[in-house]
Amino acid sequence: MSTPSTIQIHSETRHRFHIWTSGCQMNKDDSERIARSLVRDGHVPVSDPDRASVVILNGCSVRDNSDRKVWGRIGALGARKRRCGDVLIALTGCSAAATPEEIAPHLKWLDVVFPARDLRPLQELLAEQPGPITDDWDGFLPAELPGAGGVSRCVTAIHGCDRRCTFCIVPFRRGREESRPVAEILREIEQKADEGAREITLLGQIINKYGDDLDGPHTLATLLERVDTERSVPRIRFLTAHPRNLDSDLAAAMGRLDTVCEELNLPVQSGDDEVLRRMGRGYDTAFFRERIVMLRHHVPGIAISTDIIVGFPGETEAQFENTLSLLREIQFDVVHVAAFSARHGTVAAKWGDTMEPAEKLHRLHAVETAQKSIAAELNAHLVGATEEVLFEELRESPVAGAAPRWMGRTRSNKLVFCPEDGAIAAGDIRPIAITEATAWSLRGRPVRAPQTQVVR
Ligand code: SF4
Structure with missing residues (x-):
């Protein structure tokens, strides 16, 4: 939920801020929202972190080394702080919800840790701490606001995730599902359209659970209908859909609404039923296939992308082969493949990350190779169109x-x-x-x- 700024800023407490963002579209969207809020408060965005009086780290936790990058950045900023003492360091995003043991070694450098959904702790800190900007501007040029002016922009529709896939850290870091009110989403879309956006991607960890927690008959399909009616932008997309929650109402809306693009990201994660069961995904390959048939029925020619994890604990060679077979059968337009990375606190981490890195890499390359020829063939059909x-x-x-x-x-x-x-x-x-x-x-x-x- 966006937080209206109500903090009083005095000219001597205006800061130059820099936001470092890693991870998914949702983090980028959060960074944009944080930046807008700080600009409304009178602070100035800068592109060079060395010139910033406050650096906000919006970190990703999906993989172990994503968190490590954040801790590394805090260390480097901490060294600057020790040398010159001229920088405030703020942490947000998934990394801000790391366990106390994980964050503890870095706390000595952090001035504030805040959830991306609630900016008040950051706003209050900046309102209290003297900043380098006075009413006499020093000729320092503000950096562009993150995302501003882009043709293709994102708007978060639902925060959090209530599922518990056994490999995933996101629910621990992003919290419970919370849909934003329709009016708020429409306002943000209109604002971005006024700034030049021509395409809006509605975001959610499970975007097709939009509305479950709202009063009234709200669904992603009804939201798309509203956005389509407004005609603020000529193109709408949404990300990421969960197969379990993909129903024919949504597929029919995609097929019917002019502004909704014929494209969907539908992560399957594995092509093996036993692996899917242990991943806790809530569907098997038969269910997934049936969803694909339903989608292609309602949205002829739809481009479908998917996500795959290779090297899940205990994944056998035969189970991995099932994944390759499913890719060949479904013919996805795009496949995002990642090697399993154990995340502390998840169920799968307790099962052990035992596969040799070389074997994981081998499986990853096998998916990439198979997908390369599938995508080349699909795209070749478009020549002449x-x-x-x-x-x-x-x-x-x-x-x-x-x-x-x-x-x-x-x-x-x-x-x-x-x-x-x-x-x-x-x-x-x-x-x-x-x-x-x-x-x-x-x-x-x-x-x-x-x-x-x-x-x-
Ligand atoms: S649906 Fe599963 S993979 Fe996606 S964010 Fe929720 S727990 Fe993670």
């Missing part, structure tokens, strides 16, 4: 000396590169003729026919 592309930014070419090219995305979320022709601008939605495809991206050219339409 015309796709609606939303352009995001002009990017340098990876080829030295080559001209920059425009980067955009299809409604199915595929990356498209187009040559710079002077006529494309960020935020344009154009029909693009696809001329080349690889496993990872498409290339194309604007369709020059008389009916070419530019929606701005």
Whole structure:
């Protein structure tokens, strides 16, 4: 829930702040919200942490080494603090909810630890501590607000997660599910649209549980309906759906609503029923397959991505082969694969992370190799087609000396590169003729026919 700023700031307590963010879209969205709140309070964002009087670390805990990165950053900032004493250090995000034993060694450097949903402890600290900015601006240029001005933006719809997948630390760090009121979400979408957003991704650990905890018949499908009716942005996506909660109402809404893109991330995690049972996912592969059939029925041509964990405790070679078979059978457009990482406090951590790192890496590469040929084949079918592309930014070419090219995305979320022709601008939605495809991206050219339409 966003926290309205009510803290009184005096000119001598205005700070330069820098937010370091790691992890998922949700953390990025939280950082943006924190930054906006601090700017409303009179503080100034800076891109260089060395110039900041307060550094806010918004850390991720999904993997063991994600937390380690955060502890490393605190250590480096602590060294600066010991040398010069000129920096306040704040910790938020999943890392802020680490166990007392994990946080204890770093507490001596931390000025405040606060949950991303409640900024008051940070606001109060900054209101009390003198900052370096006075009414006489020192010519220091504020950094851009994180996310501001982007074509594709995120809005959190539901916080937390009530499930307990045995490998996952998120419920311990993000707390119980809490849906934001519809009006608040619509307001944020409109605000981001006013700033230039053309595409909004609604976020939640289980986005399709949106509304379960609200009074009244609220669901993700009804929320999409409302957002579609408002027409603030031409494109809506949502992330991340759980197979267990994917019903035909939602699939039908996706198929029916113009602004909702034909794309879905549906993590399966494993293609083996016994592994899924031990993961505590709440479905088996038959159920998952049936959800895919239902989705493809309601949303023909939908692009589906998934997440896979390899090397789950006790995963046998045969069980891993079942995962590869499922990938070949379903033909996902994109697969995000990660090696199992034991997280202290989870059930799976007690089962031991016994697989040799080399074997995990071997399985990870096997998934990547299988997926590369599947994606290449799926994308090859798009050559010769015309796709609606939303352009995001002009990017340098990876080829030295080559001209920059425009980067955009299809409604199915595929990356498209187009040559710079002077006529494309960020935020344009154009029909693009696809001329080349690889496993990872498409290339194309604007369709020059008389009916070419530019929606701005
Ligand atoms: S659904 Fe499972 S994997 Fe996703 S956040 Fe909740 S516990 Fe973690």
